[in-house]
Amino acid sequence: MAEPPVLIRQDEVEGLLHYKDLIPRLEVALGKFSKLDSAEVIQPVRTTVPLQKYNGFLGLMPAYLVHEDILCTKLVCFYKRESGSTLPSTQATVLLFDPEYGNVKAVMDGEVITAKRTAAVSAISAKLLMPAKSEVLTILGAGHQALSHYNVFTETFSFKEVRVWSRRKETAERFAQSTQGHVTVWESVEEAVNGADVIVTVTGASEPVLFGQWVKPGAHVAAVGACRPDWRELDDVLMRQAEVYVDSREGAVAESGDIILSGAKVFAELGEVLNGTRPALREKTTVFKSLGMGIQDAVSAKLVFEQWKNKH
Ligand SMILES: NC(=O)c1ccc[n+]([C@@H]2O[C@H](COP(=O)([O-])OP(=O)(O)OC[C@H]3O[C@@H](n4cnc5c(N)ncnc54)[C@H](O)[C@@H]3O)[C@@H](O)[C@H]2O)c1
Ligand SMILES: O=C(O)[C@@H]1CCCCN1
Structure with a gap:
């Protein structure tokens, strides 16, 4: 049986993810994606589930980088908030899988990842x-x-x-x-x-x-x-x-x-x-x-x- 997933909290992600490491890896991934070679990168357009009652969406963002063997999905809720609202506009969790066995290896905070990878791009x-x-x-x-x-x-x-x-x-x-x-x-x-x-x-x-x-x-x-x-x-x-x-x-x-x-x-x-x-x-x-x-x-x-x- 697979090990249970590790949980990596927001403060840990903050301390572990640095732009100097992230930027070169993002450049490689963007380059591979644009070669349109589905043997390298599989990433469907995200699925969105409207949350009309709350003026928001749930976005499902799976991706598989074949050569690096990275299977991952982010689950992200995002909202249009009124001026002065104290509710967050984005909440995200990232799941990293073992692509061969199929189990989730890590569940990690997705807000810092979203903030840093978007800014890095x-x-x-x-x-x-x-x-x-x-x-x-x-x-x-x-x-x-x-x-x-x-x-x-x-x-x-x-x-x-x-x-x-x-x-x-x-x-x-x-x-x-x-x-x-x-x-x-x-x-x-x-x-x-x-x-x-x-x-x-x-x-x-x-x-x-x-x-x-x-x-x-x-x-x-x-x-x-x-x-x-x-x-x-x-x-x-x-x-x-x-x-x-x-x-x-x-x-x-x-x-x-x-x-x-x-x-x-x-x-x-x-x-x-x-x-x-x-x-x-x-x-x-x-x-x-x-x-x-x-x-x-x-x-x-x-x-x-x-x-x-x-x-x-
Ligand atoms: N492209 C991406 O990959 C990506 C990733 C994450 C977030 N986003 C988007 O980036 C934007 C900012 O995200 P965030 O996490 O900083 O949100 P946030 O809620 O922390 O900040 C939003 C900012 O926009 C201002 N704002 C809200 N509504 C406005 C309006 N109608 N007119 C002018 N200003 C307005 C708010 O006052 C605040 O300063 C959002 O639209 C979010 O969906 C994009
Ligand atoms: O790519 C993302 O993570 C964000 C989530 C919020 C909406 C815009 N895109």
Whole structure:
């Protein structure tokens, strides 16, 4: 009989998962995914179960990386919360399997994995697509993803200025007080993004908050929110004027309101750029539309489990 699964708590995952280890593994996984070779990576578009009563969804995100023999699924509930709500907008658990025997080896917190792997993928997009001399970073939203994005972007790049906007100024101020480095708080999106080289949108919005007329030509936008076909964070002008990159084409055309409703064309997957089969148009205005993928959770879970075993 198989051993019962180990339980890896949120604080342990936090201590075990580091961007310097995670980023290279995510790059490899994204590259393999974009080769469209199902002998390497099996990842169906996530299944979502609506929780209408609570304005949310349960997402099921299985993935199998064949050569690495990583079988994993994340179970994630996400919600549209009213301003001022104290309930969490994302709750996630990750299950790592023994692919041969079929048992669950580890059950681990998925919130830190979700926060870190999403931010790490946005950092990969910025590394490939942001203007060569990027000085100003603006973060729209001031929640969990805002903080993980702040952390990895300031760890990986050297911005001269970091700005934050949130729909409630107090939240943006609290965010700015919680960060290691200096962050300026802005009251309007238009002012916050004026002249920004890199803009990260990490809001729970379902209507556009970022408008193309405000975005500096050549800027890079990592758009992380709006993960349903009828939710938006970016307006049509921005979606149509930018070169649009995605994590998964299949996921983007099924789930991204910004892509579906604007009619924007997807130029490339990040993995295609990493593989050298599509170019990184750094001098153009670029949008990376992130939706999140099971393979990102799978490589993160494997890393956490390896580090956990080293310590036990
Ligand atoms: N692409 C991915 O892989 C991925 C992964 C996880 C989360 N997400 C998405 O990222 C977004 C942020 O997640 P989080 O965990 O930081 O959430 P959070 O609840 O911690 O923070 C959300 C932030 O958005 C703001 N916000 C909420 N509704 C808004 C609105 N209508 N207009 C403007 N601002 C609004 C909140 O005030 C808060 O600052 C969510 O949309 C979430 O679904 C994407
Ligand atoms: O890929 C993810 O983990 C997230 C969960 C919440 C909704 C958006 N995508």
